[in-house]
Amino acid sequence: MIVCATVAFGSPPLPSSPRLQRVMMHMLKGHLTGIARGTIVDLGSGWGGLARQLAKRFPRHQIVGYERSTLPWLVSRIWLLMVPQANLQFRHADFMKSDVSDVTLAVCYLMPGIMVKLADKLLRELPPGALVLSNTFALPGWQPIDQRVGPDLFASRVYLYAVPAQLAERSIAEVRSHGPTRQTFQHPERDLFVCEPVDDSR
Ligand SMILES: C[S@@+](CC[C@H](N)C(=O)[O-])C[C@H]1O[C@@H](n2cnc3c(N)ncnc32)[C@H](O)[C@@H]1O
Numbered sequence: 599m600i601v602c603a604t605v606a607f608g609s610p611p612l613p614s615s616p617r618l619q620r621v622m623m624h625m626l627k628g629h630l631t632g633i634a635r636g637t638i639v640d641l642g643s644g645w646g647g648l649a650r651q652l653a654k655r656f657p658r659h660q661i662v663g664y665e666r667s668t669l670p671w672l673v674s675r676i677w678l679l680m681v682p683q684a685n686l687q688f689r690h691a692d693f694m695k696s697d698v699s700d701v702t703l704a705v706c707y708l709m710p711g712i713m714v715k716l717a718d719k720l721l722r723e724l725p726p727g728a729l730v731l732s733n734t735f736a737l738p739g740w741q742p743i744d745q746r747v748g749p750d751l752f753a754s755r756v757y758l759y760a761v762p763a764q765l766a767e768r769s770i771a772e773v774r775s776h777g778p779t780r781q782t783f784q785h786p787e788r789d790l791f792v793c794e795p796v797d798d799s800r
Contacts, residue, residue, distance in 0.1 A: 609709045611644040611670040614733045618748045618756060619651055622705070622731055625744055625758050629703075629729060630656055636702025636728075637662055641693040641716065644707075646674025652705065653686035659702065661686045664693035698723045707733035714738050721761070730759040 614622065638656060640649040643663025653661040663686070665671040671690045678686060689696075694715065698704060701724055706716065717737040720730055730737060734754045744758040 609642060609712060611665075611667055612707075613644055613647050614707050615748075615750055617750050618733055618754055619648060621746050621748050621756050622648075622733065623651065623655055625731065625746060625756060626655075626703070626729075629758075630659070635659070637700055638703045638705070639664065639693070639696070639698065639701050641696075641704055641706040642666075642708055643674060643688060644670045646670075646677055646688060648705065648707070649674070649686060649688070650677075650683060653683045657685055659685060663688040664691050664696055666690065666692045694719060698728075699725060701725070701728055703729045703731065705731045705733075708735060710735050724761045726761055726763040728761045730757075730761075732757045732759070 636659060638652050638659045638661045640652065640661070640663040643649045643665045644667075646663055646665075649661050649663035652659075663674060665674065665688060668690065671688060674688045678688060698720065704720060704724065708716065713732070713735045717739055720728075720737070721740075724730070730740070733756055736742070736755070736757050737759055740759045742757040743760050746756050748754040748756060
C-alpha cells in the first residue's frame with residue numbers, strides 16, 4: 599500500500615529524522631514569537647510525528663497536517679485519538695487543493711518534482727510574512743533567509759523562506775526568476791516582522 603501510494607503520489611511517507619526535526623525547530627526559534635495566531639501546516643504530514651512536534655512547540659497555533667496517503671493519515675488520526683493534542687488536526691486531503699491564505703508557517707519534506715508546483719502555489723497564495731520551512735529540497739526560484747546542513751549521514755539541508763511584503767507589487771514572474779530577497783517585511787499579525795538568521799551557538 600505504501601509502495602503504491604509512493605508511486606501514485608510521488609513522495610514516500612518517510613518522516614523527518616529526529617536530528618533534522620531538531621534543526622528545523624531550532625531554525626524557527628524567534629521567528630514565530632509574538633505571532634499569536636495563524637495556522638501552521640505540515641504539507642504531507644505522513645505518520646504525523648513532525649506535526650505533533652510543531653503542535654507541542656507552538657501551543658498557541660493551530661497545526662494542520664495534510665496527508666493524502668490513507669495509511670499514514672489513518673495512523674496519525676489514531677495516534678491523535680489515543681494521545682490527544684488540542685491544537686493538532688490531520689486532514690486526509692491533497693495539500694495542493696488546500697487554502698493556505700491564513701497560514702503563518704508551512705513545513706514540508708517532499709520530492710523535487712512536487713517542489714516546483716508547490717513553489718508556485720505558495721508564492722501565489724501565502725500571505726505576506728508567511729514562512730516556509732523545507733527539509734532537504736529547496737523551493738525553486740525562492741531565496742532562503744536561512745539554511746542549515748543537518749548532522750545526518752547525507753548532510754541534508756533545511757531551508758527557511760519568507761514571503762516578502764512587496765510580492766503584491768512585483769510581478770510573480772519577476773519573483774520566480776530572481777527569488778524574494780527581502781528579509782524585513784510587514785506581517786498581518788505584527789507591525790514589523792524581521793527575519794534574521796538564528797545564531798547556532800545559542
Ligand atoms: C517524506 S513524507 C514527510 C512526512 C512529515 N512531513 C515529516 O517531515 O516527517 C511526505 C508525505 O507527503 C505526502 N504527500 C505528497 N504529496 C501530497 C499532496 N499533494 N497532498 C497531501 N500529501 C502529500 C506523501 O504521501 C508523504 O506521506
